[in-house]
Amino acid sequence: MVKTAVRPPARRSSKRLPHKNASGIIPRFVVQAVKADAEVERFKTSAAARRFLSRILEENGWAKVVVASDAARFLPKTRGIESLEPADPAVCARADAGLVAAGFGIAATGTLVHLDTGDRDRIAWTLPPVCLCFLRAGSIVPELEDIVDRMAGHLRRGQKPGFAQVSLVTGPSRTADIEAELTLGVHGPGRLIILLYGP
Amino acid sequence: MGLDMNRRIDPHLKRVLQTFSRNWEAKRAAAFQGLDFEDLREHLAEVRDEALDDLEGLLERFEANARRRGSVVLRAATGAEANALVRDILRDHGGRVLVKTKTMVSEETGLNRFLSKAGMRPRETDLGEWIVQLAGAAPTHMVMPAIHLTREGVARIFREALGQEVDPAIPALVQTARRELRREIFEARVGLTGANALIAENGSVMLVTNEGNGRLVTTVPPVHVVLASIDKVVGTMREALLLLKVLTRNATGQPISSYVSFLAGPHREKQYIILLDNHRRDALKDDRFREMLRCIKCSACLNVCPVYQVVGGERFAHVYMGGIGSLLTAWIHGLERSRPLADLCLVCHRCEEVCATKIGIADLVRSLRERLVSKRGAEVWKDAVFNRLMGRQDMFQTAARIGRFLRPGLARKDGSARPLPFPLKKYDRFRSLPAPARRSFTKLFERSSGREAPETKTKEVVLFTGCLVEHFYPEVGLAAVKVLRRMGYRVRPAPARCCGFPSANAGFGSAARKIFSELVPLLTGDSPVITLCPTCTIMLGRLGPELLGTDKAGRFGGRVIAFSQFLKTQRLKVLTRLKRSRPLQPSITYHDSCHHGFVLKAGGDSREILQTVLGIRIKEMDRPEACCGFAGSYAVSYPEVSEALLGDKLEAIKTTGADVVALDCPGCLLQIRGGCLKAGLKVEVRHTAELLAERLAG
Numbered sequence: 001m002v003k004t005a006v007r008p009p010a011r012r013s014s015k016r017l018p019h020k021n022a023s024g025i026i027p028r029f030v031v032q033a034v035k036a037d038a039e040v041e042r043f044k045t046s047a048a049a050r051r052f053l054s055r056i057l058e059e060n061g062w063a064k065v066v067v068a069s070d071a072a073r074f075l076p077k078t079r080g081i082e083s084l085e086p087a088d089p090a091v092c093a094r095a096d097a098g099l100v101a102a103g104f105g106i107a108a109t110g111t112l113v114h115l116d117t118g119d120r121d122r123i124a125w126t127l128p129p130v131c132l133c134f135l136r137a138g139s140i141v142p143e144l145e146d147i148v149d150r151m152a153g154h155l156r157r158g159q160k161p162g163f164a165q166v167s168l169v170t171g172p173s174r175t176a177d178i179e180a181e182l183t184l185g186v187h188g189p190g191r192l193i194i195l196l197y198g199p
Numbered sequence: 200m201g202l203d204m205n206r207r208i209d210p211h212l213k214r215v216l217q218t219f220s221r222n223w224e225a226k227r228a229a230a231f232q233g234l235d236f237e238d239l240r241e242h243l244a245e246v247r248d249e250a251l252d253d254l255e256g257l258l259e260r261f262e263a264n265a266r267r268r269g270s271v272v273l274r275a276a277t278g279a280e281a282n283a284l285v286r287d288i289l290r291d292h293g294g295r296v297l298v299k300t301k302t303m304v305s306e307e308t309g310l311n312r313f314l315s316k317a318g319m320r321p322r323e324t325d326l327g328e329w330i331v332q333l334a335g336a337a338p339t340h341m342v343m344p345a346i347h348l349t350r351e352g353v354a355r356i357f358r359e360a361l362g363q364e365v366d367p368a369i370p371a372l373v374q375t376a377r378r379e380l381r382r383e384i385f386e387a388r389v390g391l392t393g394a395n396a397l398i399a400e401n402g403s404v405m406l407v408t409n410e411g412n413g414r415l416v417t418t419v420p421p422v423h424v425v426l427a428s429i430d431k432v433v434g435t436m437r438e439a440l441l442l443l444k445v446l447t448r449n450a451t452g453q454p455i456s457s458y459v460s461f462l463a464g465p466h467r468e469k470q471y472i473i474l475l476d477n478h479r480r481d482a483l484k485d486d487r488f489r490e491m492l493r494c495i496k497c498s499a500c501l502n503v504c505p506v507y508q509v510v511g512g513e514r515f516a517h518v519y520m521g522g523i524g525s526l527l528t529a530w531i532h533g534l535e536r537s538r539p540l541a542d543l544c545l546v547c548h549r550c551e552e553v554c555a556t557k558i559g560i561a562d563l564v565r566s567l568r569e570r571l572v573s574k575r576g577a578e579v580w581k582d583a584v585f586n587r588l589m590g591r592q593d594m595f596q597t598a599a600r601i602g603r604f605l606r607p608g609l610a611r612k613d614g615s616a617r618p619l620p621f622p623l624k625k626y627d628r629f630r631s632l633p634a635p636a637r638r639s640f641t642k643l644f645e646r647s648s649g650r651e652a653p654e655t656k657t658k659e660v661v662l663f664t665g666c667l668v669e670h671f672y673p674e675v676g677l678a679a680v681k682v683l684r685r686m687g688y689r690v691r692p693a694p695a696r697c698c699g700f701p702s703a704n705a706g707f708g709s710a711a712r713k714i715f716s717e718l719v720p721l722l723t724g725d726s727p728v729i730t731l732c733p734t735c736t737i738m739l740g741r742l743g744p745e746l747l748g749t750d751k752a753g754r755f756g757g758r759v760i761a762f763s764q765f766l767k768t769q770r771l772k773v774l775t776r777l778k779r780s781r782p783l784q785p786s787i788t789y790h791d792s793c794h795h796g797f798v799l800k801a802g803g804d805s806r807e808i809l810q811t812v813l814g815i816r817i818k819e820m821d822r823p824e825a826c827c828g829f830a831g832s833y834a835v836s837y838p839e840v841s842e843a844l845l846g847d848k849l850e851a852i853k854t855t856g857a858d859v860v861a862l863d864c865p866g867c868l869l870q871i872r873g874g875c876l877k878a879g880l881k882v883e884v885r886h887t888a889e890l891l892a893e894r895l896a897g
Contacts, residue, residue: 036457089419090385109455119466122418126411144440144455152436155401155463162268163466164403168459173411175373177327177345178353180219183373186326187380188411188458 025107032110036171038192049197062096068124071101086123098124105140116165131189137198216508226452244556247493257399264402268464278308294388301325302393324412333360339512341498390416394427403463421468450497482530491526493556500550505826547793568706585702590710602635610634629842630873640673663693665732667865678892700738715743733794763805785858791824792864820851829870
């Protein structure tokens with residue numbers, strides 16, 4: 001099937017992906033995520049990832065960035081970046097990119113897992129055309145079943161009025177509804193860039 | 200009744216659906232690599248059954264947990280009630296626009312139509328559903344509703360419905376959809392989704408999408424409405440993950456979809472969860488049909504359905520599509536509405552191979568037909584043939600004798616029947632029908648026995664030839680006798696009677712029971728009962744005994760075995776006696792009959808027998824297991840579907856360049872030989888028994 005992205009992709013990082021983890025779940029995660037059309041960039045430290053982020057924002061002219069609450073610490077202190085809070089959907093829809101962080105990665109399917117208590121962070125994940133996601137390599141587990149108790153616990157938390165959500169995100173938004181031809185970026189982002197950092 | 204008789208097949212739609220199915224098959228196989236599908240679906244079937252067993256308890260727990268989080272849980276007994284609830288919610292929140300993700304339940308209740316009449320604007324956000332909504336058309340496929348449209352067609356729809364000129368290129372079309380739908384989503388105050396699962400242990404809702412519209416619809420508008428049927432409830436997170444594991448792989452061949460969300464509680468202003476019954480509790484009380492409630496709406500069954508791929512979802516659906524659709528429709532929308540679907544089903548059993556929860560769809564469709572006949576009556580001609588005529592076996596045999604008597608006027612030189620007169624032309628437009636044989640198999644066997652040496656063999660087999668061999672293809676029966684005798688068996692033909700399957704399949708349960716119960720005493724003994732037709736095999740071996748439900752019939756059923764499968768048990772010395780040194784000249788391809796391949800699972804046996812004994816390699820055709828379109832009276836009820844399937848089969852045979860098509864079913868023999876004759880295709884069609892017998896000297 002021919003794949004067509006809604007926006008043309010920018011120049012990718014030329015770093016090779018190191019295979020440090022002996023068990024191989026990190027390479028497995030990377031392979032699966034790429035299969036699902038995500039882009040994965042690998043870094044030794046979060047600082048290196050943040051430097052890359054600075055560069056990629058500048059190179060693409062992504063000046064307006066919606067920042068999820070748990071990703072604020074990853075925002076580079078660069079001039080020219082307007083960081084938006086994920087509040088007004090209409091405003092955030094006009095942003096260039098969303099900056100988010102995932103709680104876990106699932107190696108078997110290249111999936112990002114985020115556990116929310118508020119619903120606003122989803123705006124950062126979903127509305128802008130590009131999603132930049134920080135993921136600590138140490139938080140990757142082999143299978144979804146490995147964190148089922150964490151997921152269930154999060155949803156059960158408090159047993160009082162409130163909102164809880166577990167989201168599993170694998171690759172960018174996609175459809176093959178027209179002529180069974182795959183297109184990325186229909187409702188959600190057309191690009192999902194995973195910044196995988198740490199040992 | 201014969202409403203669809205003159206419907207035409209859309210070749211473009213057929214091509215699109217068949218291509219989609221092939222791609223899906225490959226993706227699905229890759230997605231299940233390293234996993235045991237049989238094991239997974241066995242487990243999932245258990246999980247679904249347990250949930251159905253404890254439905255009320257689970258629903259109560261779900262409700263309690265959802266309420267604790269602040270969700271409003273509402274119960275709707277009927278579709279109309281559910282629709283009214285949604286309308287009231289829209290009114291309460293001062294909204295006119297409702298944005299929706301794809302949910303079959305809302306189609307089941309006719310929500311869109313209802314809301315539009317009430318002056319509201321329901322808007323689909325799933326791309327395919329939205330396109331189809333703009334076009335005012337019905338969806339063609341459960342997962343890919345607009346798959347039948349070309350990009351130019353979509354551009355045209357956008358031009359007419361949106362007043363926008365869009366470049367008929369897919370990226371531009373998708374970009375337009377993204378823009379338009381976001382506008383709607385931002386305007387809406389209420390978003391409605393279905394649920395792929397309702398998780399009782401925490402009151403959360405699982406949503407599975409690829410496009411991300413589920414996320415938008417549950418993030419942007421401040422109010423979220425969940426419309427879900429009660430059978431969606433599962434106990435735990437673990438069970439939901441098991442369902443997820445099978446669902447995405449089976450539905451689209453993806454290890455996981457792009458977005459899976461577990462939502463608990465109101466994300467902003469309010470969350471309403473409407474639990475819809477709509478006759479599901481009634482279905483649950485029915486011991487026979489409750490199995491269908493295991494369905495997780497993956498639509499894998501559609502992707503293997505030969506009929507669906509020919510006619511599409513507009514025809515093979517009321518709301519729910521396919522064989523499973525007929526079952527759900529019978530309960531949700533009423534027995535009468537399920538009839539066209541139940542009739543369109545081939546009962547070929549393919550769907551059962553891929554069903555995520557092991558629902559015995561084919562047998563259930565047959566049971567549904569029985570219910571339809573007993574509660575609503577049957578078509579006059581079907582009643583005449585399958586009930587009144589076949590129910591009286593003596594009358595049936597007399598009719599056959601009359602047919603033989605009239606043969607000189609009916610037959611052409613090549614053994615085929617003269618073309619049918621107008622207005623019956625459509626029934627043999629695409630295949631020549633056979634004329635009755637000059638003499639029945641029974642008669643020919645009696646005559647030949649006189650010339651045989653006195654029987655010294657001690658081992659006996661009973662040969663049940665079935666109606667088609669008895670009256671039309673006695674040479675197949677004689678060939679089987681020759682082979683069996685050469686293997687050292689004494690052959691006793693069963694009395695020439697129908698097995699009862701045509702009556703059972705058409706829904707005439709009492710006629711089938713009568714025919715079968717009359718047959719059982721005639722087949723007493725210990726000898727194996729060898730059959731030449733896989734349909735007879737199923738009827739004698741399983742279906743008949745099930746209909747009668749007696750122990751004796753069950754024991755008798757254990758003796759029944761198909762010809763090729765019997766030969767497979769006779770290895771070593773007995774088989775090599777059949778081997779000849781003369782090499783076989785013609786190239787042979789093999790056609791897997793639906794019953795022989797999917798129910799008896801004997802395709803491998805037949806190939807092995809042919810290859811071993813004849814010393815050849817089968818030249819495989821493309822999709823040898825594709826249905827030829829015979830399916831008994833199906834070819835009479837739906838000649839256009841039968842013709843389309845036969846056309847594909849003949850094409851596949853032609854492409855192999857083989858001289859001979861081997862098969863194990865007289866019904867397929869009739870269809871394929873008749874098709875070859877009509878198409879001028881110079882290919883011999885032979886039953887396995889004939890090919891083996893031809894190799895024996897004398």
